[in-house]
Amino acid sequence: MVDTYQYLISISFKHNYFRDGNFKTLQVSFDESTQRLLKKLGLIVKPYHGGVHFLIQDPELLFSSPESKSLRLFLECNDPLYINYSSLPEYSPTHTVLYFNNLNPVHNTDNSTFLLHSEKNVGKKDVFRISGGKIVFKTYKEGGRYHFEDSLGNDISNLVEIKRIGSDWHLLSGQYNGAIHILTNGEESERIYANPKLVWRKPLAIVELYLPTLYKNFKQEEKLEYFLNFHIVKTKWKYIIVSPLYKDLKSPTILNGKKTPVFESLPKKENDEKVYHTFQSIDELPLLEYSEDFYSLYTNENSLPVIKALPRASPEQLFYDDDKKTMYSHIYI
Incomplete structure (x- = not known):
């Protein structure tokens, strides 16, 4: 007898940095307990570029599962530059992790899909600090009332110990594995x-x-489709012209394809001996894998562009200003 499977769910990873909108550099893996559960439930996993499909023989097995039983997916990115082109406020690659669950998915009535995050895109509400056995309890104050819950809202205070180590208060979570919400x-x-x-x-x-x-x-x-929507980073683009070929340009300007000025010329600084012209975008511009928009370098002496298509900003080099509030992309010509 041939086993028959039916479609259960897709989880789609979206990112508007990529031309096709799919966060195709994400890869899915499972811990040992989830692998055993997949086998027990008769689930087949079919990854694709930008997501993963799940097929199942008997969906009723899900209904009869305990409330706390879950599949745990680990998402890793094989592109180390993702941190530069992904807008992830308060996220740190070394000290935090993005965490999502399907307990309160946001129903998108336009296309009958569910978001696994409460905002339009993945953001700071999805960032969790990570603990390897213990973690500094940042908000602890003596005399405060503290309560610890898992994602289901169950009280797990008996599984967490507060202890002073050196000058800091720590949470000791023992063998607990999962999300902890501190109230x-x-x-x-x-x-x-x-x-x-x-x-x-x-x-x-x-x-x-x-x-x-x-x-x-x-x-x-x-x-059934669950979605994770990741958003792009926007930066101030700065074209820095250092080539002697363009040293003597008269009143240069940068225009977009509609001949609209998108950049402003910056005055030359005293220490810019080898810089002939500098232009900065008036507004922040998105970092994109591909775009049909282009920018051209003109002078007021010629209707034809000096450079028809200037290179676009890349995620490889990002710079902050002194107050760490504005991010820049430097592009040397």
Whole structure:
């Protein structure tokens, strides 16, 4: 007898940096407990560029699963530059992880899909500090009322110990593995993802799919899709002309394809001995893998461009101003 499978769900990773909109450099892996659960449930995983499909033999097995049972997906990016072209406020590649679950997906009524984050794009609400056994309790104050919950809202205070080590207060999570929401005087003050291992290969993101909720969403939709939407970084572009070929240009300017000025000329600084002209974008411009927009260098002496298509900004080089508020892309000509 041939086993028959039916479509269960797709999880799509979207990123508007990429030309096709798919965050195709993300890869999915599973821990040992999830691999065992996949086998037990008869689930088949089919990754593709920009997401993953799940097929199942008997969806009713999801319904009969305990409330706390979940599939845990680890998302890793094989492009180290993702941090430069992805807008991830408060995210640190070494100290935090992005965490998502399907307990409260946001229903997009336009196309019957669900977002796994509360905002339009992945943002600071999805950032969790990581713990390898212990973590500094940043918001601890003596006399405060502290309460610890997992993602389901269950009280896990008995699994967490507060202890002073040196000058800092720490959370000791023992063998607990998962998200911890810290409530201070009834309000959430910190989000932590605890892992009992002191050293572990931290992914970019963790997606936890609770099985009864997955079954409920599956029964409600003809084709169930969960989405993660990542947003681009925008920077101030700065064209720095250092080639002697363009030293004597008269009143140069940079225009877009519609002949609209998008850049302003900056006055030459005293220490810019080898810089002949500098232009800075009036507004921040997006970093994109590909765009049909282009910028040309003109002078007021000729209607034809001196350089028809200037090179675009790349995620490889980013610079901050002195107050760390504005990000720049330097492009040398």
